[in-house]
Amino acid sequence: MSSRKRSVRITTAPRPVGPYSQGIVGGGLIFTAGFGPQDPVTGEVAEGVEEQTRQVLRNISAVLAEAGAALGDVVKATVHLQHLHRDYDAFNRAYREFFVEPYPVRTTVGSELQHILVEIDVVALAPAPSS
Template identity: 35%
Template sequence: MSRQTIHTDLAPAAVGTYSQAVKVGNTVYISGQLGLDPKTMELKDGFDAQAKQAFANLKAICEAAGGSLNDVVKFNVSLTDLNDFAALNTVFEANLTAPYPARAAVQVAAIPKGGVVEIEAIMFVE
């Protein structure tokens, strides 16, 4: 089975020893995306702006891998404050259509770069 590294300039460059995504067969594993602007590599301000930017980054990576957000089968979300859960749902609803993929959301002590949300995804493309 082949392994392909996915990269797009429309999403932030990796800030560590990882790839934006790796495609193995028909499955694409997308690394956690912060609310980083891919041009400035600066975090957006506040939860809503960071969550929207994280989705924009995910969308760009999905497209670079030959799919779309609608092809995502699982999201894992890390939040620094579970009180942002309702706002998270609003951002998900704005970016996805039913039937929705599987999802986990957990509160964590910290996120890289001082972010307040990080979203990773698993996508299946044919």
């Protein structure tokens, strides 16, 4: 791997099911994979979009923490909802529990997801390198 980027790999977030990283740090930013709502310990998926959203954001938070950041450092979120019109308001209720103003910019789309209701990936500011 290039010294200009590094992979973030942890056991406290769902493991990749393909050839991708949980996160990449490079160029002063942290990019996460799209995370679903699987509990990293049990593999279970909660019912309902609100609890699934909470688990997705806990998964993302764990990856960001490993890279030295937090949800407050997120500048961009991309959200995929299985049922965009049905679940949008419930999703937003849970999402607001994790973010404060100024909120990250966000794209929210309806997507065909495999057995889950929500998937999210983010871009966050990486901590400044120590000198």
